[in-house]
Structure formats: C-alpha cells, structure tokens
Amino acid sequence: MRLTKLALATTALVGLATGAAQAEISDGVIKIGVLNDRSGLYADLSGEGSVVAARMAVEDFGGDLQVEILSADHQNKPDVGSSIARQWIDQDGVDLIIDVPTSSVALAVQQVTSDTDTAFISSGAATTALTNDQCAPTFVHWTYDTYALSVGTGKAVVEQGGDSWFFLTADYAFGHQLEADTKRVVEENGGQVVGQVRHPLSTTDFSSFLLQAQSSGAKVIGLANAGGDTTNAIKQANSFGIVQGGQQLAALLGFITDVHALGLDVAQGLTLTTGFYWDRTDESREFSERFGERMNGQMPTMVHAGVYSAVAHYLKAAAEIDDDGGKAVVDQMKTVPVNDFFAENGEIRADGRMIHDMYLVQVKTPEESEKPWDYYNILATIPAAEAFQPLEQSTCSLVTN
Amino acid sequence: MQTILGIPAPLLFGQLLIGLINGAFYALLSLGLAVIFGVLNVINFAHGALYMMGAFVGWFLLTHLGIGYWPALVLAPLVVGAIGIVIERTMLSRLYDLDHLYGLLLTFGLALIIEGLFINYYGVSGQPYAPPQALQGGYNLGFMFLPAYRGWVIVASLIVCFGTWLLIERTQLGAYLRAAVERPELVRAFGINVPLMMTLTYGFAVALAGFAGILAAPVYTVSPIMGQNLIIVVFAIVVIGGLGSILGSIVTGLGIGLVEGLTRTFWPEASSTVVFVIMAIVLILRPHGLFGRPRE
Numbered sequence: 001m002r003l004t005k006l007a008l009a010t011t012a013l014v015g016l017a018t019g020a021a022q023a024e025i026s027d028g029v030i031k032i033g034v035l036n037d038r039s040g041l042y043a044d045l046s047g048e049g050s051v052v053a054a055r056m057a058v059e060d061f062g063g064d065l066q067v068e069i070l071s072a073d074h075q076n077k078p079d080v081g082s083s084i085a086r087q088w089i090d091q092d093g094v095d096l097i098i099d100v101p102t103s104s105v106a107l108a109v110q111q112v113t114s115d116t117d118t119a120f121i122s123s124g125a126a127t128t129a130l131t132n133d134q135c136a137p138t139f140v141h142w143t144y145d146t147y148a149l150s151v152g153t154g155k156a157v158v159e160q161g162g163d164s165w166f167f168l169t170a171d172y173a174f175g176h177q178l179e180a181d182t183k184r185v186v187e188e189n190g191g192q193v194v195g196q197v198r199h200p201l202s203t204t205d206f207s208s209f210l211l212q213a214q215s216s217g218a219k220v221i222g223l224a225n226a227g228g229d230t231t232n233a234i235k236q237a238n239s240f241g242i243v244q245g246g247q248q249l250a251a252l253l254g255f256i257t258d259v260h261a262l263g264l265d266v267a268q269g270l271t272l273t274t275g276f277y278w279d280r281t282d283e284s285r286e287f288s289e290r291f292g293e294r295m296n297g298q299m300p301t302m303v304h305a306g307v308y309s310a311v312a313h314y315l316k317a318a319a320e321i322d323d324d325g326g327k328a329v330v331d332q333m334k335t336v337p338v339n340d341f342f343a344e345n346g347e348i349r350a351d352g353r354m355i356h357d358m359y360l361v362q363v364k365t366p367e368e369s370e371k372p373w374d375y376y377n378i379l380a381t382i383p384a385a386e387a388f389q390p391l392e393q394s395t396c397s398l399v400t401n
Numbered sequence: 402m403q404t405i406l407g408i409p410a411p412l413l414f415g416q417l418l419i420g421l422i423n424g425a426f427y428a429l430l431s432l433g434l435a436v437i438f439g440v441l442n443v444i445n446f447a448h449g450a451l452y453m454m455g456a457f458v459g460w461f462l463l464t465h466l467g468i469g470y471w472p473a474l475v476l477a478p479l480v481v482g483a484i485g486i487v488i489e490r491t492m493l494s495r496l497y498d499l500d501h502l503y504g505l506l507l508t509f510g511l512a513l514i515i516e517g518l519f520i521n522y523y524g525v526s527g528q529p530y531a532p533p534q535a536l537q538g539g540y541n542l543g544f545m546f547l548p549a550y551r552g553w554v555i556v557a558s559l560i561v562c563f564g565t566w567l568l569i570e571r572t573q574l575g576a577y578l579r580a581a582v583e584r585p586e587l588v589r590a591f592g593i594n595v596p597l598m599m600t601l602t603y604g605f606a607v608a609l610a611g612f613a614g615i616l617a618a619p620v621y622t623v624s625p626i627m628g629q630n631l632i633i634v635v636f637a638i639v640v641i642g643g644l645g646s647i648l649g650s651i652v653t654g655l656g657i658g659l660v661e662g663l664t665r666t667f668w669p670e671a672s673s674t675v676v677f678v679i680m681a682i683v684l685i686l687r688p689h690g691l692f693g694r695p696r697e
Contacts, residue, residue: 039517040626044526171670200673204621204630207419208665208672211545215412231527231622239532239548239620241539261622263529298524 025324026093029066032058032311033094035084035109036101036124038073041202041228045255046101046124049304052294054098056287057311065319070094076201078108085112095119095324096314099307103127103174107134114138119326121314123306126226126253127177128389131351135396138326139352140333143306144275146178147389149252152273152360152382154185157220157250165250166218167196168209168233170225178224178252194218199225206233210240219248226253231261238266255301259375264366267375271362276302276342277376280359283341299373309342310354346384351396358387408666411544416662418542422551424658425558426613430635431642431650432562433609436569439645440582440602443493443504448635449628450512451607455481455614456623457519460528470533473615481611486604493603494596512628519625527624536619550619557616561609562651569647578602637680643693653691 034054036046051071058067070092074081081100088094089112097113100106101124113120114136122130123143131141165186169175175198183193195216197209210233213221221242223230230251237249251258254272278288278299287308291300300308317332318324330352338346343356361376369375391399430452437445458477462468468476488511496503531537532550539548569575581588581595589595614628621627634657642653657676664675683691 039520039525041525043520044524047525197669199669202630203673204627205419205423207422207551208416208662209669211412211415211419212666214546215409215415228525228527228622228624228626235622236620239539239550241546241548245546257524257526261526261529261624265531266529 024322025065025318026095029068029093030096030315030318030324031068031070031088031092031094032096032098032314033085033088033092034069034071034099034307035074035081035088035097036071036099037076038071040076042076042101042124042226044257044261044298045227045301046099046303049291049295049298049300050099050123050307052291053300053304053308054311056290056294057308057315061312061315063315063319065315067315074100074102074105076102076105078104081105082108082112085109085118089113089116089118095318095326096121096311096329098122098310098314099124099303101125101303103129103177104172106130107173110134110136110139113326117326119314119324119329121310123310124303126174128181129173129177131353131389132395135351135394135398137352137398138330140310140330140348140354141352142310142354143302144273144358145353145388146174146181148275148358148382148387149178149273150182150185151387152358153250153252153271154182154222155189156271156360156379157248158186158189158191162220162248162250163191164218165191165193165220165222166213166216167193167222167224168206168213169196169198170229171198171200174226175224179222182222182224182252199229201229203229204232206236207240209233210237210242214240214242214245214247219246220250221247222250222252224252227255227258230254231258234262234270235266255303256299256373256375257301259363260298260373264364264369264375267363268365269363271360271379272376273382274302274359274361274376275356276300276305277359277361277378278305279374279376280378281341287341297372305342309338309340309346312340313338349391351391351394351399353388353391353394355384355388357384358382413666415545416666417659418545418547418662419551420659420662420665421655422554422658423661424655425555426617426631426654427635427638427658428562428651428654429558429609429613429616430631431638431654432565432647433606433613434635434639435642435645435647435650436565436606436609437603438639439647440578441489441493441504441599442497442501443508443603444501445606446505446509446632447488447511447515448508448607448610449632450515451481451485451628452610452614452617452631453519453625453628454484454515455611456530456618456621456627457523457528457614457625458611459615459618460530460623463530464528470615470619474612477615478608478611481614482604482608485607486600488607489600489603494599497599512632516625516629523625525624525626527622527627530618530623532619554616554620558613561612565609566647566651634676637676639690641676641680641683641690643690646690646692646694649690649692 034051072084096119103125106125121140128145167179169179259267334348346356348354360380455477458480459473462473536550642649665672
C-alpha cells in the first residue's frame with residue numbers, strides 16, 4: 001500500500017515535470033509585437049521599416065509555426081511604451097516584443113517583460129544599462145549599444161589626433177550613457193573632455209549649443225544624440241562654419257537614414273560606427289534589395305537589419321523547443337550562435353548582450369558615391385570581443401551571481 | 402576676457418543674436434495665428450502643418466522642377482495661401498457660428514492628416530535644402546560667426562511682420578478688416594463683402610506660415626514633423642502676447658526668442674520648458690496676455 005502511494009506520487013511528479021518541459025506554444029500562435037517610434041524623430045531609423053523586416057523574417061522562416069505580427073507607436077514616451085507592452089501581453093497574448101528604440105522607453109518595457117516572462121529583444125535602444133544593472137533573463141540586446149559606439153568612433157577619432165572633446169548630449173538616459181561611455185574611451189586613449197551641454201530631445205535649433213561648443217575651443221564636438229537631433233545639429237554646424245573653423249564633428253550614433261537626409265555634400269567625411277552596412281557582402285545586399293522593394297527603395301538601417309536577424313533567431317529557438325515562454329526561448333537562443341547576413345558567429349552572452357563585429361565607416365564624398373545609397377567606406381572591422389563591454393565588467397545580476 | 406554673470410561677453414551676445422533669429426520665426430508664425438484669431442475667431446491648429454508645407458513646396462520646386470530659392474520665396478507662400486483659401490471656403494466657413502472648439506478640432510484634425518500623409522510619403526528624416534548661392538558663407542562679427550542666411554532671416558521676417566502690422570493698423574483695407582471683426586453686420590450693410598474678406602485674411606495669414614516654412618527650409622531639415630515641435634511654442638507665444646493682438650504677437654515672438662537664447666546659456670536643459678513657465682506666470686498675472694484687451 002505504502003509502495004503504491006509512493007509510486008503514485010512519483011508518477012504524478014514526473015508527470016508534472018514533463019508537463020512543464022513540454023509547455024507548448026500558448027494558443028498555438030506566436031505573437032510578435034514591434035514597438036517603436038512610428039511618427040517622431042526615430043521613425044525612419046526604426047518605424048515601419050522594422051515591421052517590414054520582422055514580416056520578412058517570418059515569411060523567410062516558413063515552417064508550420066503560426067506567427068502573427070502587431071505593431072504600435074510608443075511616441076518615445078516610457079509611460080506609453082510600458083502600457084502598450086502590458087496590454088499586448090495581458091490581453092493580446094504577445095510572446096515577443098521587439099525593437100523599442102529610445103533607451104528610456106526600453107528600460108520601462110524591460111520592467112514589464114521581465115515581470116511577465118515575455119521575451120524582449122531590443123534592436124533600436126542603445127543604453128548598456130539594459131545588460132548591466134537592469135538586465136533580465138528574458139532580454140537580448142541585439143544590434144549595438146553605447147559602449148560599442150564609443151569604442152568605435154571615440155577611439156578612432158582620438159587616434160587621428162582629436163584629443164580634446166566637447167559633448168552635445170541629448171538630455172535623457174541614452175545621451176547621458178553615450179556621453180559617459182565615450183568620455184571614458186577618450187580619456188583612456190589620452191584625450192580630455194573640456195565640457196558638455198545637454199539639450200532637450202527633439203530640439204529644432206542647435207545654434208546656441210553649437211556656439212558654446214565653438215567657444216570651448218575643443219578639437220572635437222561629440223554629438224551624443226540621434227536621429228533628427230543629429231541631422232539638425234550637423235546641418236547647422238555646417239552653416240556656422242564650425243568645421244571650416246578647424247573643429248571636427250563626431251556623430252557618435254549615426255544611421256544611414258541620417259546621412260541620406262543630410263545629403264553627401266553636408267555629411268561627407270563623417271566617421272560613424274555601425275553594426276550593419278547594406279553594401280558589405282552579397283548576403284547583406286540580397287536582403288537589403290528585397291527590403292528596398294517594399295520600402296520605396298530605402299536601404300535598411302542597422303536597426304532594421306537587426307530586427308530581421310533577431311526575429312529569425314527567435315523563431316528558430318522557439319520552434320526548436322516548441323515553447324514561447326520568455327526565459328525558455330531566450331535560454332535556447334543563448335545556446336546557438338547567430339550566423340546570417342547580419343552577424344558572423346554572433347553570440348548571446350549570459351547578460352543578454354549579442355556580440356558581433358561592428359564596423360567603423362566614413363561617409364563618402366559626392367564624387368565617390370556611384371549609386372543611390374552608396375554612402376560608406378568601411379575603414380575598419382571592430383571584432384566582437386573588442387566592440388562590446390567585457391562580460392567580467394558587467395554588473396548584471398545574471399553574471400555576478 | 403570680459404564676462405557677464407560668469408559667461409564671456411562675446412558668447413552672451415552671440416546667444417542673444419541667435420535668440421533673435423529664432424524669435425523672427427516665432428514672430429512670423431504667431432502673427433499669422435493672431436490675425437486668424439482676431440478676424441475669424443478660429444484657433445488655427447493647422448498652422449504648423451501649413452508651415453511645414455511651405456518648406457516642402459520649396460523643396461519640391463527645387464528637386465522636381467529645378468526652381469531655386471528666390472522664386473520659391475514667392476511661390477511657396479502663394480501655393481500655401483491657395484490651399485488655405487480652399488480649406489476656409491470648403492470647411493472652416495461652415496463653422497463660424499459654432500463654438501471655438503469646433504474650429505480647433507477641425508484644424509487639429511487637418512494638421513494630423515496633412516502631417517500623416519507627408520510622413521507616409523517622405524518619412525521623418527527630412528530632405529536636404531541648401532541655402533541659395535548668394536547667402537552662403539557668413540560674417541565674422543568679432544563676437545561670433547553669423548551665417549549670412551541667418552542674417553537674412555531676421556531682415557526678411559521683420560520686414561514682413563511690420564508690413565503686415567502697417568497693413569492692418571494703418572490702411573483703409575485694415576480699417577475695414579478691423580471693423581468687420583467688431584461689427585460684421587454693420588460693415589456688410591455698408592456694402593462690403595465680409596465673407597470674401599475673411600477668406601482672404603485666412604489665405605494671407607496661412608501664406609505667412611508658408612513664408613516662414615520656405616525661410617526655415619535651409620536652416621532646419623525639411624521634414625514632415627518640423628511644424629509639430631514649433632507650433633506648441635508658437636501657441637504659447639500667442640497666449641503670452643494676448644490672443645488676437647497683432648503687435649503683441651510680433652513683440653512677444655522676438656522676446657521669447659531672446660529668453661530662450663539666454664536659457665540655453667545658463668540652463669540648457671530647461672530651454673524647451675521656459676516658454677511654458679512664462680506662459681503660466683502671465684496667465685496668472687494678466688489673463689488676457691501682455692498686450693491683449695479683455696473682450697466684451
């Protein structure tokens with residue numbers, strides 16, 4: 001009798017355990033929510049392009065997985081972003097939230113997804129806080145971060161003799177982090193920072209700030225901002241004769257759409273760090289041309305390419321384990337290297353950082369550019385191991401414990 | 402080097418001059434809003450979108466038809482003004498007898514539709530537009546480098562602003578206009594076509610926004626969202642100056658530009674908020690605005 005009881009209990013336990021391991025895909029469909037800026041200053045570098053990239057990844061994946069894509073505009077507001085995320089997860093059963101540019105919004109979404117065991121992959125956000133103090137087992141940071149940008153551009157510019165810096169910084173989480181990271185790189189390489197000015201997000205007129213940068217006498221004006229803020233600052237710096245006056249501009253985060261908006265006349269010679277350039281390999285060209293066909297000829301930014309690569313990797317992992325729990329899929333994703341047109345031997349580390357090669361590029365002159373969107377010369381490849389913050393420096397609790 | 406409040410004097414003068422340039426844009430836009438409110442009693446939320454269209458007309462003329470900046474400076478306001486007239490005739494004119502709120506909702510909706518359409522076709526990153534050949538380069542004023550184009554912005558907008566003020570306050574036509582605002586029935590009894598006057602006023606005020614747009618094209622990026630960021634500030638300026646006050650809107654526009662310039666020097670993070678702080682203070686102390694009179 002006793003034996004029977006024990007046997008029963010064991011069977012029940014085994015049953016429970018296998019039940020958990022065989023957790024299948026909830027309601028039979030994987031729902032992917034693309035959350036980004038669809039109407040503001042980051043809408044071209046993420047926006048509809050990211051939705052298109054996600055859709056392409058799903059179509060190319062094929063298989064018998066049922067996948068549905070939702071999209072929404074977070075308006076660059078953390079409260080809007082986190083309430084959409086919550087609604088998607090609670091009411092619509094979304095399994096993966098992807099993209100989320102604007103670091104402050106990504107940090108807010110991270111709270112929601114880690115509380116609800118939902119996978120979250122950020123392609124658009126930049127802050128390294130996502131894989132440090134605020135890391136989560138459900139999170140992967142795919143495309144780039146402020147550390148990688150500062151290592152690429154900061155180091156290159158100091159080595160070329162730009163050893164005194166003045167920062168023009170967007171006044172929110174991303175700008176502060178990018179400024180701090182670049183400052184460290186500049187100082188480690190023997191340069192110095194003489195000052196900085198913080199401007200509100202979506203500033204129209206930069207001339208006051210540029211004037212302060214000009215009178216600082218710094219050799220390099222570092223633009224720790226993004227999207228429309230960067231293009232406005234560069235355009236206006238040009239009209240104030242800053243570059244002609246001997247100062248150099250360093251756009252710490254520049255996207256190919258920014259270069260397109262500025263035109264090569266204004267943008268030529270800028271040095272940028274990017275995780276992807278469409279015209280680098282046959283595979284990247286093939287993807288980009290298909291993307292362009294759906295986007296009026298626009299070539300993908302690194303954010304768009306990152307969304308495709310991340311969604312493809314996620315789907316593979318989810319199909320492999322036949323599960324859509326956030327931590328379960330992310331754990332599976334971490335066991336397989338990423339190999340596609342975006343990353344060669346990319347690796348997702350314990351802290352959620354996907355490390356891959358980054359590229360230091362320079363914007364071509366109008367004469368060098370031979371076809372539409374032919375904008376970059378690749379100066380150097382920054383190997384994955386150097387491009388990102390070393391794992392031992394991470395303050396992420398998944399690493400330190 | 403001489404310093405004022407810890408800031409080097411040249412830097413301070415530079416900031417004031419830049420503030421004045423931004424103020425010139427504010428003045429042009431708030432002037433149009435004030436005229437529309439004064440004459441039509443409509444709060445024109447589509448003003449920012451029409452300003453953006455002015456810049457886009459300039460860009461379109463240059464890239465598709467090869468028409469340069471100087472002709473565009475005349476053509477863009479005309480095109481935008483014509484669009485304004487169509488809006489007024491087909492939609493706005495039906496709302497004059499209703500509450501202000503309806504005009505506001507209509508124009509706000511129009512702004513969203515116009516901006517949405519442009520975002521759909523052109524994206525938000527914007528299109529390049531270079532200043533004309535004659536206004537490239539700049540002058541070294543000793544305390545700062547003034548781009549020639551920005552100097553031109555101040556001159557052009559001041560001429561247009563004070564021209565408009567003279568037209569309304571000092572001419573026969575302006576007198577009719579002001580009379581039509583006070584007593585429309587009486588003016589009609591004198592045989593003056595009041596509805597036509599209202600249509601032309603809206604067209605003209607909207608053309609001012611188009612003019613500001615083409616003026617702004619070489620300075621800022623020509624982008625569908627360029628009006629969004631500006632329009633809220635401009636509304637605050639109209640409120641500070643006093644709704645419907647022509648001179649008030651011009652003076653306040655320039656003044657706020659200066660205050661913003663100073664804020665950017667002393668406390669950059671607050672530069673986008675300072676306008677609204679001033680607005681709140683003015684509303685508490687003088688609810689009708691600095692130059693406004695209470696309406697009976």
